[in-house]
Amino acid sequence: MDIELIYKNAGAYLEGHFLLSSGNHSQYYLQSAKVLENPRIAGELAGELARQIRSTGIKADCVCAPALGGILAGYELARALNTRSIFTERVNGEMTLRRGFEIKKGEKVIICEDIITTGGSALEAAKTIFKMGGQIVAFAALANRGICARFFSDKKSKPGCKLPSDIALFALADFEFEIFSPDECPMCKFGSIAVKPGSRGN
Numbered sequence: 001m002d003i004e005l006i007y008k009n010a011g012a013y014l015e016g017h018f019l020l021s022s023g024n025h026s027q028y029y030l031q032s033a034k035v036l037e038n039p040r041i042a043g044e045l046a047g048e049l050a051r052q053i054r055s056t057g058i059k060a061d062c063v064c065a066p067a068l069g070g071i072l073a074g075y076e077l078a079r080a081l082n083t084r085s086i087f088t089e090r091v092n093g094e095m096t097l098r099r100g101f102e103i104k105k106g107e108k109v110i111i112c113e114d115i116i117t118t119g120g121s122a123l124e125a126a127k128t129i130f131k132m133g134g135q136i137v138a139f140a141a142l143a144n145r146g147i148c149a150r151f152f153s154d155k156k157s158k159p160g161c162k163l164p165s166d167i168a169l170f171a172l173a174d175f176e177f178e179i180f181s182p183d184e185c186p187m188c189k190f191g192s193i194a195v196k197p198g199s200r201g202n
Contacts, residue, residue, distance in 0.1 A: 001048055003143060003173035010035045017187040019194035022118050025185040028177040029197050030143055032114035036072040045142055045172060046076035052152065052170050053081070053110070058138050060110045062086060062103070064129055066095065066121040073142050074112035081110075088125040095124035097132065105133035116141040116171060117179075119148050119163035139169040146176035 007013040012034035018026050036042045053060075060083055065074025067089035078085035086101040103109065109129050111122045119139065126136045144150050148161040151168045163169055182188060 001044070001172065003045075004175070006041065006045070007032075007035055007143070010038070010041070014197070017192045017194050019196045020117060020179070022120060022179075024179045024181055025187065025194045026177050026179050027187065028175075030115050030175060031197060032069065032073065032142055035142070036076070036114070042072060042076045043080070046073065046080045048172060049077055049140055049142065049170060050080035052172075053138060053140065056151065056168065058110075058168070059108060060137055061107045062109045062134075063112050063140075064088060064109050064125055065112045066125040069115070070113040070121075070141075073114040077110070077112045077140060088128050095121075095128045097128055103129055103132040103134040107134045108137045109134045110138045110140055111136060113139075113141040115143050115145065116148055116150075116163075116169065117145040118160050119169075123162045123164075136167055139163055139167060141169070141171045144169065144171035144174050145179070146174045147179075150174065 007030055012031040014029040014031055015027060018029040020026055060081060062084050063074045063078035065071050065087045067087045071087050074087060075085045088095045088097050111126050113122050122139050129136060147158045148163045148169055149155055149157040150171045
């Protein structure tokens with residue numbers, strides 16, 4: 001499965017000057033919503049992700065996704081794993097479980113994102129589940145920006161990865177785009193203004 005080609009064919013492999021959720025800047029951005037708008041492709045990607053997870057013997061009672069970007073990926077992964085799907089969302093800046101969603105003590109949960117960059121949002125969701133008595137058995141994403149090491153890859157985690165090293169991260173491919181702090185961004189130095197994806201039709 002050529003994940004890069006799937007993103008390019010969907011018009012989801014963007015080039016420009018982007019402000020990431022981490023606050024850093026990048027010349028490239030993966031707009032997973034453009035891929036996931038096709039239910040067949042979404043199902044195929046989630047099916048492959050589920051196959052990877054099952055091959056390690058990891059089992060889960062639930063898939064939890066941080067809103068908003070992870071919801072579709074998390075739902076499709078839950079479908080592929082034949083388990084339930086929930087999501088966390090930020091309320092006054094804090095990741096929260098709402099809408100009647102509950103976690104039972106000891107429940108095994110996979111945190112699923114569309115894209116993992118530093119893993120910050122995924123970790124926030126994991127901490128929310130942990131506080132409610134859940135157990136995080138894996139992290140998962142359709143694509144990995146290469147900062148955090150994923151299972152089935154020999155690449156090591158880089159400085160900036162926020163995910164714990166003792167919990168496996170599963171993803172379908174690594175996309176190692178350069179990421180810059182705002183102070184060191186070469187595009188900013190040429191007068192370009194970073195765009196938050198989605199704010200200008202991206």
